[in-house]
Amino acid sequence: MPKRRPHISEEKIIAASWKLLSDQGIENFTMRNLSKELNVQAPTIYWYFESKQVLYQTLANLVSKEIISDLPKQGDWRERLQLSATVIRSKLQQFPCSGQLLMKSRPEADFMELFECLLQMIEPTSLTDKQKFSYTTHFFNYVINFAVEEYEQRMLQISLEEDHNENTHVDLSQFALLQRMHEEDMFKLMGSDELFNSGILLLLDGIEQRVKKV
Template sequence: MSHRKGTLTEEKIIEATWKVLGEVGIEKFGMRKLADELHIKAASLYWHFQSKQSIFQTLTNEVAKDTLLNLERKEKWDDQLLEIGKAFRNSLQKYPCSAKVIMKSLPNELQYLKLLNIILETIDFMPITDEQKLANVMCLLNYIISYEDDAYEQKQNEETLKEGEYVYDLFDKAVQQLPDEDSYFIKKIYKASRQKMQSDKIFEYGLTIIIDGMKARLTV
């Protein structure tokens, strides 16, 4: 069923965008595919969005809004940063390709700026320069986004493999082919952690490393 001009809304376009991204990935996403999903001509989309980039900006805003809606307030600053990191990652996992979308977007959407403001407010007490505070925020956000982007890339890689092949299995075979003198430590660590490399526990451990680094700066 096609959308008449009067029934096509921004909300319907965004909903369809997430659907298309989930089906084809960000690499194959385009205005024409989106129009096909909505059963309209691509030109009709430009009544609502000037470009694919403007759609990505709106998607970024939606992810940030979802994060804020599900964010719990904590008394201690380090607990608050951990909560922000977990809530942001949960939102990224909820929306397909969202880490890639954010990486392609400018950080100037209202809800995203609100998220940045909350993080800056959380660390505002620190006796460091404003530039250093911003660097802390960027380090935190880049870790979260990159973590989910890595999970997306792994999934994309697995889709190119033959049936029955897995990324971890191929990596394991490569490691096993290394001489023992060149691979003892990587074999030991990889064997113990290969099933946990994308786990919540490992993600949160990485967050605590960043937060502990911020704590260390307080004693310098």
């Protein structure tokens, strides 16, 4: 470890981390690669972040803060949750691999505040606390996992494009329904806004039905 504070800032490390995550993905993210990106020795980074996990935690906290700042303040519970889903997904797309970072990090104050904001949206309903907590968890997990799946599909597509010789055709002849839907071009829905929004509406419709029954 360097004995004197190195000539680099935490902000530069964070900016370089986002760039590295965007360029190489979270699978190839290492402190060694980060030091190369910054053109410094690895111990320099450890002056600010004692481990990769601590750096991940910092990035996850920043994403939570960014989401909180853009969450809707007006509207009924359904309107606010629907808009929140779009906000969360947009922020997860803006910050590379941030869905994975949230999943890999332990919940700290910023994450708790984010979840608290979502709970406050559904608080005015007549649902029980158990239902409020469960449904908000399902809602939040759906958005995060959708963003992670988008990333995985993008990485797979890049991999396939790099290997032009690989035969990627899948024989669907023995799967009648899948073949029919493939012919109808349904597979293009994967990772689309339409698929995302239909999932959110399905969740909100389910919650609304529970609200009406209480």
